[in-house]
Amino acid sequence: MPRSRLGGSFLIFFSLAGVACGITLVFLGMRAVMEIGGACAEGATPYVIARPCPKGVPAAVLGGVWGGLACLGVYVAATAARQVPSLLPFAWPALFLSLGWNFLEFGVRPPGGGGLAWAWILCGVLFVGMGGIPLWIGAGGAARRFRGGGTASASRARDPGVRWPVHVAAEPSAAAFSGAPESAGALFDEPGAELVERLERLASLHRAGALDDAEYRAAKARILGAGGAP
Amino acid sequence: MTRGEARYWLLLQLAAAAAGVGAGIWLFRLIAY
Numbered sequence: 001m002p003r004s005r006l007g008g009s010f011l012i013f014f015s016l017a018g019v020a021c022g023i024t025l026v027f028l029g030m031r032a033v034m035e036i037g038g039a040c041a042e043g044a045t046p047y048v049i050a051r052p053c054p055k056g057v058p059a060a061v062l063g064g065v066w067g068g069l070a071c072l073g074v075y076v077a078a079t080a081a082r083q084v085p086s087l088l089p090f091a092w093p094a095l096f097l098s099l100g101w102n103f104l105e106f107g108v109r110p111p112g113g114g115g116l117a118w119a120w121i122l123c124g125v126l127f128v129g130m131g132g133i134p135l136w137i138g139a140g141g142a143a144r145r146f147r148g149g150g151t152a153s154a155s156r157a158r159d160p161g162v163r164w165p166v167h168v169a170a171e172p173s174a175a176a177f178s179g180a181p182e183s184a185g186a187l188f189d190e191p192g193a194e195l196v197e198r199l200e201r202l203a204s205l206h207r208a209g210a211l212d213d214a215e216y217r218a219a220k221a222r223i224l225g226a227g228g229a230p
Numbered sequence: 231m232t233r234g235e236a237r238y239w240l241l242l243q244l245a246a247a248a249a250g251v252g253a254g255i256w257l258f259r260l261i262a263y
Contacts, residue, residue, distance in 0.1 A: 024254025
């Protein structure tokens with residue numbers, strides 16, 4: 001595995017793990033507060049605190065929120081820079097569905113007993129809708145990108161509603177087409193690459209200005225002449 | 231991106247999400263109990 005890919009893998013792994021860790025901390029912290037009635041207070045205040053927060057819960061929730069957001073930023077940047085399919089569309093649903101579950105569970109069985117807690121049930125329905133509707137809309141597009149078999153731009157063409165950054169710098173350099181036959185050959189003979197993918201990469205270089213019209217036509221003819229055979 | 235690469239990233243990220251949930255449970259027990 002190339003060293004850059006290994007580094008990217010570590011970065012994506014730990015940043016996404018941080019996001020999941022943050023959501024889990026918020027989820028568990030919310031449950032701990034709901035166990036004692038749904039509200040608590042902590043810290044220096046001129047008022048008498050009627051219900052102190054459970055030990056460590058404020059730190060867990062605050063750490064989960066801000067740590068999770070920081071990790072989310074790193075994760076988004078890391079996946080976008082490497083054009084890696086991302087689980088980002090699932091982050092919002094994961095947060096709201098998990099918190100909605102808490103509302104519904106404690107709404108149906110309030111910790112103090114005594115029937116249904118309708119306010120919590122209402123919040124639960126709202127949260128489940130806020131998480132479930134985006135999941136329903138976005139899950140198909142996100143899952144398609146993990147199927148592979150095409151380029152990012154091909155995925156975008158199939159799913160025009162999803163923006164997907166294309167970094168021309170990540171494409172092969174123009175040197176691969178001019179005066180460096182070994183590199184050009186490596187591009188054309190790349191094992192497993194498909195004809196459409198090669199043509200798209202070529203077209204993106206042409207659009208970026210790395211190839212002029214004559215070079216583009218020559219390279220395209222070479223790809224088509226090879227019949228796409230690896 | 232080939233199918234093999236896509237599968238690699240999917241498995242990596244699913245493993246990361248699972249590890250993150252596990253770490254969150256462990257961390258919460260560490261600081262909140």
